[in-house]
Amino acid sequence: MPMPVPQTRQVRFGANYTPSQGWFHHWLDFDLDAVRADLDSLAGLGLDHIRVFPLWPLFQPNRTLIRPRAVEQLVQLADAAAERGLDISVDGLQGHLSSFDFLPAWTRTWHRRNLFTDPEVLAGQEEYLRTLAAALADRPHFLGMTLGNEINQFSDGPHPDPDRITGAQATAWLERMLAACERGAPGRMHLHAAYDAAWYRDGHPFTPAQAARLGAATAVHSWVFNGTAQRHGPAGTATEQHAAYLVELSKAWATDPHRPVWLQEVGAPAPHIPEDRAARFTEATVRNALDCPDLWGVTWWCSHDVARSLADFPELEYGLGLLRTDRTVKPAGKAIAALVEEWRGRAHRPGVRSTALVVDVGGAAAAPFRSVCAPGGAVFEAWMRLTAQGARPSLVLAELAGDEAHLVSRGITEVCTADDAG
Known part of the structure; x- marks a missing residue:
């Protein structure tokens, strides 16, 4: 069989848009001029897209009320982005942001219903996602919908009050909500996003197979405060390669060998990444991710810092922006801008990763032992050892490690185990 030809195209660079005034509470006092100024500062970095977060309780405060004015403001934001050359991806069910939950009153306390299984809640979510997608369907700069920001965290611990569900x-x-987005805006890049419990937590109902096989692309969210930086330090190989590892890990489950992978969230959280190392970490993380085939793009978390006048955020959340609240550029922002300039007009052609580390998680579908992939796990640590030695490893599921057609489709010529990696 012929070796696969790596796909080439330009990689995308963007930011998760956190308004400089009022954080996501800006929807309560929507100021289009302030939004335009924020978007000007992002366009000034050379970015080509943003990810936007409506707050679900404000947009759908009652199960049968999706506020027309809120939807209109979302469209205004999208049009302002387009005027500045920024495409837009919209997250629907917000959901969860920076340690705060934003759930409508019709799903909680006296109206408590399971977010993932209750028939009335499902119908409300479905119509909400369809409505947002339809409102933007005629905008050529609209990329598509993400169902919600890490909504999997509502399904399991360590959430203090989860809505428990099965993998099925x-x-x-996921299938029902993705279909609702497709009805609203056919043919756009609709997908779902999970925090890394989907990849690392045994028994979690959201799985790697769902992440890598449902929706138009695979989204990965890379946060090194998950034990990676604590174990390996701020400049360790594992810390600077964590995002690239997640990109490659996702490809082990993908049935399409060239399925696009979107590094949809990645940031430099202090104190795990000290402020004076943020620019170095940013550059190293992005460069390492760019060495992964089929990377759709990198979307940094986040655009602007959180104002210190807002209370009760975890300390690390305040300083994650590429820009300060006064819209001046921080060192991490300068690092991103330099990378964008370097890659402007350049084809993404990283080459095939021909060595694959075997991933045995007890079965691809449920992945009952996926913690071997987590920081400290045998697969994670072996992949990082190989990388530190100068290798460019990928990963392959144990049940596919002997499948010649699969290996050829991915350009894999050598398979090794964690024990082989030393």
């Missing part, structure tokens, strides 16, 4: 119920929810 998670699949059914």
Whole structure:
């Protein structure tokens, strides 16, 4: 069989848009001029897209009320982005942001219903996602919908009050909600996003197989405060390669060998990444991710810092922006701008990763032992050892490690185990 030809195209660079005034509470006092000034500062970095977060309780405060004015403001934001050359991806069910939950009153306390299985909640979510997608369907700069920001965290611990579900119920929810987005805006890049419990937490109902097989692309969110930086330090190979590892890990489950992978969230959280190392970490993380085939793009978390006048955020959340609240550029922002300039007009052609580390998680579908992939796990640590030695490893599921057609489709010529990696 012929070796696969790596796909070439330009990689995308963007930011998760956190308004400089009022954080996501800006929807309560929507100021289009302030939004335009924020978007000007992002366009000044050379970025080509943003990811936007409506707050679900403000847009759908009652199960049968999706506020027309809120939807209109979302469209205004999208049009302002387009005027500055920025495409837009919209997250629907917000959901969860920076340690705060934003759930409508019709899903909580006296109206408590399971977010993933209750028939009335499902119908409300479905119509909400369809409505947002339809409102933007005629905008050529609209990329598509993400169902919600790390909504998987509502399904399991360590959330203090989870809506428990099975893996089959998670699949059914994902398929139904993705179909609603497609009805609203056919043919756009609709996908779902999970925090890394989907990849690392045994028994979690949202799985790697769902992440890598449902939706138009695979989204990965890379945060090194998950034990990686604590174990390996701020400049360790594992810390600077964590995002690239997640990109490659996702490809082990993908049935399409060239499925696009979107590094949809990645940031430099202090104190795990000290402020004076943020620019170095940013550059190293992005460069390492760019060495992964089929990377759709990198979207940094986040655009602007959180104002210190806002209370009760975890300390690390305040300083994650590429820009300060006064819209001046921080060192991490300068690092991103330099990378954007370097890659402007350049084809993404990283080459095939021909060595694959075997991933045995007890079965691809449920992945009951996926913690071997987590920081400290045998697969994670072996991949990082190989990388530190100068290798460019990928990963392959144990059940596919002997499948010649699969290996050829991915350009894999050598397979090794964690024990082989020393």
